[in-house]
Each structure stands twice: as C-alpha cells, then as structure tokens.
Amino acid sequence: MKDNNNKNIISRRSFLKFTGVAIGTAGTGLLTGCGEADVNLVPPAQSEPSSNLPSTWDDSADYIYVGFGGAAAMAAIHTSKTYPNAKILIIEQHTAGGGSTKICGAGTYLGGGTATQTANGFSENADDFYKNAVATAGEGGDADILRTYSDNVKATFDALVEAGVQYQGFNPGYFSSPPNGTSLIFDNERRPEILSAAGLTTPVPHVHFALADTTTTLTRAATMWRSLENKVLALSNVKISYSTEAKSLLTDNTGRVVGITATKDGATKNFKATRAVLLCCGGFINNDEMVKQFIPHAMSCMRGGSGRDKGAGIKMAQAIGADVKLMNAAEDFCPIFMDDPALVRAIAVTPSGDRFAAEDLGGPEMGRLIARQYPDSYIVFDSQTYNEIPEATRTKLQLKTGATIEALASELGIVPQYLAQTVARYNASASGGLDQQFKKGADVLRALNVGPFYAYKRTRSRVFTLSCGGLRINTKTQVLRPDGSVIKGLYAAGATTAHINAQHYLAGGGTSGAFSFGRIAGLEMAKENSWA
Known part of the structure; x- marks a missing residue:
C-alpha cells in the first residue's frame, strides 16, 4: 500500500542514483523484487469507524503493551520517567519476557558519538550518522524516520548503558560477532560506495555488541536482556501478564484504540487502555503462510525470530485499517x-x-x-x-x-x-x-x-533471515492508515513495524530500531491524554 503523497520515501531510482549500490556486486540485482507490496493480510477495516467495545473490562491501565521484549522495555522505562504514576500493563504470550532480544546476537547499530566510539578514537555526530544511514538504506527507506532515528540514536545508547548494558573496546577485524571483551566493530562502513554516497571520508564503526557476564553462563544477548528486564521489573507501576495472547484491538465509534482482547487460561479477557496501546510483539518470520506470500526465499533459509514471530501485531492492526509496507523485505545475513x-x-x-x-x-x-x-x-x-x-x-x-x-x-x-x-x-x-x-x-x-x-x-x-516488513508508522511511532492519517491511541515499535533501513538490514539494525523507537514510543505515549 504505497503512500504516493510521501516525498521522503527513498525510491528505487533515487536510491540507486544516490548509492551506486552495484559497486562491489555482480550487477544491480540486489534490489530485484523488493519493492513495497499492496497487501491485505486480513479483511480491510470498515469504511466508517464502528465501536467494538465490550460490556465489561477485566483489567485496565493507562498503557497496554503487547509483547515484552526490547522495544517494550525501553518504552516502559521512558514512559515511567516522564509519567512516574503511569499504570502500564504488558501482555506477554510466553511464560517469560525477552522475545528476540534475549536470543539475538546482541549487536546493536548505534552511533552519533557514543561513549564507546569516542573512547576508541572515532568521532561522529547525528548528521554524519544520518548520512551513513541514508547511504545504506534500501528502496522504501523513509528519510523522516531515518532522521528521527539518527537524532535519537546516541540517547538510545545512553539509555542502554544507564539500564546496565555494558560496552567496551574496538576490534578492526571482520566479524559477524567479535570475541567477548570487545564491543565495537564495523559493518559495511568501510565500503567505498558507502563512503562516497554518504559524502564521508573516514569510516566510523557502528555495531555495538553488549558484553556477556562472564561470571555466569549467560550469552551476550541474555546478559543484555537481564539488564533491561531488571530495570522494568523494578518499576512499581508496571504489571506483566504472562501466558496471555493478544487477539484483537478494541476501538470506540471514532476509530480510537481503547484496549485489546486476549486469551488467558482458556478464557477471553478484555483489557482497557485509557491512553494508548503499543504493539511490539515481533515480525512474521515464524509464520509460514506469510513467509511464503511475501519472502518465499526465506523458507529455505535459516529463519530467526523467537519462534512466536507470527505477525500477530501486524494482523491485529490491519484489521482496524492500518497500513503496511516493505512486506517483501527481509534481512538476509551471511x-x-x-x-x-x-x-x-x-x-x-x-x-x-x-x-x-x-x-x-x-x-x-x-x-x-x-x-x-x-x-x-x-x-x-x-x-x-x-x-x-x-x-x-x-x-x-x-x-x-x-x-x-x-x-x-x-x-x-x-x-x-x-x-x-x-x-x-x-x-x-x-x-x-x-x-x-x-x-x-x-x-x-x-x-x-x-x-x-x-x-x-x-x-x-x-543465510540467517528475518522479516523486515510491517506496520507503517510516523516519527512518533503512531500507526498510520493508507491515507497517512493516524490511528489514534495506537503505537508500534520493533519488528512489528517496517524496518528503518528498508531492504538493507544493517548488522544490529533490528535491536537498534526496537530500542530507539521503543524509547521514542515511551516518550510520545506519555503525552497522551486519557479518553476515559
């Protein structure tokens, strides 16, 4: 569902002209078959908003998050900073939180002058990070989203460190993951076509790997998640409902999202969100039907995800009229x-x-x-x-x-x-x-x-593969309809949304997008007024 009114979407022609991406590869097939898809995963929403409010509510909160992974953790931390008395209810399908964040490689694409970059002799500001981000974005990348990402990426790093995630050291070698004890490595920043397209002369590394706690058997990712989880669990205003599966969004007669339905212990539950709902429950890489439809090559790749990345958040939002983009995009890492x-x-x-x-x-x-x-x-x-x-x-x-x-x-x-x-x-x-x-x-x-x-x-x-398509959001992480209008009361972050770098997934880009826009969602949602 293309937004023909958005002039800041990076097109195939402008992308190729800007980046000269064919350098370093045999031909320009890198983008073949990877534009946006006009899709309906579920029947389209009714033309006029209608209420589906239940007669009774089983629980209520100011904010409801669907999914308890990296994006939700950052959102909870930052909403609570702005609005300490906010009542936050996190709905998690599994018996524990973490999602893909807990089992990923623990690399996160960060920059703009992080303490780790500076300590290792690299200088960068938000503008230079933005130039690099645009140079590496694929067709369909949104310049406004990339600008917001760039302006907030250093603050995201600082928030991770504040939560207890540790980074140190730089290794100039070629790694998919550096030896434990060092964090910072290059991705594609040294490639001449990237430097040329960005108008930069000195490559700056961006992939920050969290350090593992070597006093335990925890991986880098599990150590990183433990820091974020502990930070959230220490918040007295946050309640987590585990083994609870979100099923649908509830709206009033204006189309505003006011809650969700979910199942728990075999019973249907109605949860009221008096301010906003955040969808951050993963992508669709573990949904065979969606993978076959949008990224069929991934069926024979090494698919990632938590095992529960079934596209639930995408389908729930589209059922009330949300737009999707980049559904044919995937991370193919090898x-x-x-x-x-x-x-x-x-x-x-x-x-x-x-x-x-x-x-x-x-x-x-x-x-x-x-x-x-x-x-x-x-x-x-x-x-x-x-x-x-x-x-x-x-x-x-x-x-x-x-x-x-x-x-x-x-x-x-x-x-x-x-x-x-x-x-x-x-x-x-x-x-x-x-x-x-x-x-x-x-x-x-x-x-x-x-x-x-x-x-x-x-x-x-x-080839390790993840889905990169998802809900279309604005720079405030509000979910949009095909005409660009906002679905009031609905936010999204992480793999539930279209990837920030479009087809060209950056190493550590998934966690970076989840952390950065989870943080932004938390700050923006704190500004919402109660409808109740």
Missing part, C-alpha cells in the same frame, strides 16, 4: 567471513567459477546475494588462509581440496579453466593492490597462490 574472520581473504564464486561480489561485503549485502541470486556458491581459498582457520572450524566446513586450482575445480564440478581464469584475474588484482572488478578492500586483498587449495559450499540454507 558474510563470507561468518565461519571465520580469515575467510575474508577467500573468494566467493558461482558454480560456473565466476566471482560475484567483493568478499568483504557486510553480512546483509552478501547474504542477500546468496539468498536471492546465488543460492549455491563456493568459498575458495589457499593454504595461507587454511592455516589461519582454527582446526575445529576447518573440520566443520566439509572442505574439498586440490593440489592445484584446476584439480580443486574438478572436485567442485566447475570447468577447470574457468576457475583458473577467475583466480588468475584475482591474483593479478591482488598483486597490483586494487580489485578492479569489485573494489574489495586492499587490506584483505591477498593472492591465492599457495597450494594445496580448498573450498566449501555456501548455500541459501546458511
């Missing part, structure tokens, strides 16, 4: 160096033996290519790289080997002369210090000339 940092010096080739991208591309960009264009590819490297990979990792990779490149090609079913030509071209670029084909960084451009040679298969099944 950097070449995901199995080990040393593999950034390998080459990635098609079954025909051709390179198809710069091997130092970030996880979302490389993952998208593998998931949607090259679902069967090979990672090829020489003995130098082989010896840099830990033995335990090498054992897991199911390697093919050959004394020569031609012999390796035969093992892979590739025409030997084709792979030999590809490697020769790559080695010539490495000798000259410049990858003419894809602009791979000179720091990781190394010839493959020490036999024996090795390769293993990288398939679509190795």
Whole structure:
C-alpha cells in the first residue's frame, strides 16, 4: 500500500542514483523484487469507524503493551520517567519476557558519538550518522524516520548503558560477532560506495555488541536482556501478564484504540487502555503462510525470530485499517567471513567459477546475494588462509581440496579453466593492490597462490533471515492508515513495524530500531491524554 503523497520515501531510482549500490556486486540485482507490496493480510477495516467495545473490562491501565521484549522495555522505562504514576500493563504470550532480544546476537547499530566510539578514537555526530544511514538504506527507506532515528540514536545508547548494558573496546577485524571483551566493530562502513554516497571520508564503526557476564553462563544477548528486564521489573507501576495472547484491538465509534482482547487460561479477557496501546510483539518470520506470500526465499533459509514471530501485531492492526509496507523485505545475513574472520581473504564464486561480489561485503549485502541470486556458491581459498582457520572450524566446513586450482575445480564440478581464469584475474588484482572488478578492500586483498587449495559450499540454507516488513508508522511511532492519517491511541515499535533501513538490514539494525523507537514510543505515549 504505497503512500504516493510521501516525498521522503527513498525510491528505487533515487536510491540507486544516490548509492551506486552495484559497486562491489555482480550487477544491480540486489534490489530485484523488493519493492513495497499492496497487501491485505486480513479483511480491510470498515469504511466508517464502528465501536467494538465490550460490556465489561477485566483489567485496565493507562498503557497496554503487547509483547515484552526490547522495544517494550525501553518504552516502559521512558514512559515511567516522564509519567512516574503511569499504570502500564504488558501482555506477554510466553511464560517469560525477552522475545528476540534475549536470543539475538546482541549487536546493536548505534552511533552519533557514543561513549564507546569516542573512547576508541572515532568521532561522529547525528548528521554524519544520518548520512551513513541514508547511504545504506534500501528502496522504501523513509528519510523522516531515518532522521528521527539518527537524532535519537546516541540517547538510545545512553539509555542502554544507564539500564546496565555494558560496552567496551574496538576490534578492526571482520566479524559477524567479535570475541567477548570487545564491543565495537564495523559493518559495511568501510565500503567505498558507502563512503562516497554518504559524502564521508573516514569510516566510523557502528555495531555495538553488549558484553556477556562472564561470571555466569549467560550469552551476550541474555546478559543484555537481564539488564533491561531488571530495570522494568523494578518499576512499581508496571504489571506483566504472562501466558496471555493478544487477539484483537478494541476501538470506540471514532476509530480510537481503547484496549485489546486476549486469551488467558482458556478464557477471553478484555483489557482497557485509557491512553494508548503499543504493539511490539515481533515480525512474521515464524509464520509460514506469510513467509511464503511475501519472502518465499526465506523458507529455505535459516529463519530467526523467537519462534512466536507470527505477525500477530501486524494482523491485529490491519484489521482496524492500518497500513503496511516493505512486506517483501527481509534481512538476509551471511558474510563470507561468518565461519571465520580469515575467510575474508577467500573468494566467493558461482558454480560456473565466476566471482560475484567483493568478499568483504557486510553480512546483509552478501547474504542477500546468496539468498536471492546465488543460492549455491563456493568459498575458495589457499593454504595461507587454511592455516589461519582454527582446526575445529576447518573440520566443520566439509572442505574439498586440490593440489592445484584446476584439480580443486574438478572436485567442485566447475570447468577447470574457468576457475583458473577467475583466480588468475584475482591474483593479478591482488598483486597490483586494487580489485578492479569489485573494489574489495586492499587490506584483505591477498593472492591465492599457495597450494594445496580448498573450498566449501555456501548455500541459501546458511543465510540467517528475518522479516523486515510491517506496520507503517510516523516519527512518533503512531500507526498510520493508507491515507497517512493516524490511528489514534495506537503505537508500534520493533519488528512489528517496517524496518528503518528498508531492504538493507544493517548488522544490529533490528535491536537498534526496537530500542530507539521503543524509547521514542515511551516518550510520545506519555503525552497522551486519557479518553476515559
């Protein structure tokens, strides 16, 4: 459902013109089939608002949140700061909170001059962060949303630290997750096309990984969630109803959202929200029907989510007339160096033996290519790289080997002369210090000339995927109708909403969006007046 009146939506043409995204990839297919979708997940709302108020209420609060994950935690903390006496009721389907936040990789895309950036010698303000965000956003990215995100992202970092989340140290290597004890790493900021599009000269890292509590067995993510959860549980004005599944939104005869229906212990319950409802109950990556309809390639990928990301919040809101966007968008995360940092010096080739991208591309960009264009590819490297990979990792990779490149090609079913030509071209670029084909960084451009040679298969099944489509919101996190009008009393944040960076999911972008717009939702909802 496209908003033809919004001039700040980044279009395919303007995006390609602005970013020159084809640099570093074999062609412009990165955006193929990924525009907005005109969809109705449920029957459309009636043309005139009508009340569906119950005759009695089972409980009431000033605010009701559907879902208790990162977005809800940030909202509760910040609504309570502004309005300490606010009665907040959190409806959580599971027996415990956390959602995807508790089980994610714990990386969060943050910037604008965070304490961790500054401590490690990096300087950035909100304007520079915004330039980078726009340069990395895919088709359908909303400039206003990105501006609001950029203006609030440092405050989001500060709020996480205040809640007890810890960050320290920087590692310049190529990682999908750095060794524990360091937090800050690069995503795609070093890529020349990103720097050029943003008008920046010095790359600044943004992915902040929370530190794990090494005195326990908790992961980084579980440690991060424990800090946020404890902060919320310490708020006397917050009540959490676990094992409670939200079913529908309740509206008055003006179309204002005034509560929800839910089921608990086999009974239907009606909960009244006298000020506002916040939907923050995940995306739809665990809903097979929706995945098949909107992002069918994900059915053969490694799907993430909490297991309960069924699109409930999206469908509940659309049932009362909410708009959706970017439903065909997905995070497809799979950097070449995901199995080990040393593999950034390998080459990635098609079954025909051709390179198809710069091997130092970030996880979302490389993952998208593998998931949607090259679902069967090979990672090829020489003995130098082989010896840099830990033995335990090498054992897991199911390697093919050959004394020569031609012999390796035969093992892979590739025409030997084709792979030999590809490697020769790559080695010539490495000798000259410049990858003419894809602009791979000179720091990781190394010839493959020490036999024996090795390769293993990288398939679509190795790509980690999340849904990026969802409800359309404004900069205050209010849910919008197709005509751009606000559904009063209804807010949304996190994976229930369309992703802030559109098709080009940034590493740590999911938690960053949830935390940033969860915080904004909490502040904005505190301004709501009671309708009761």
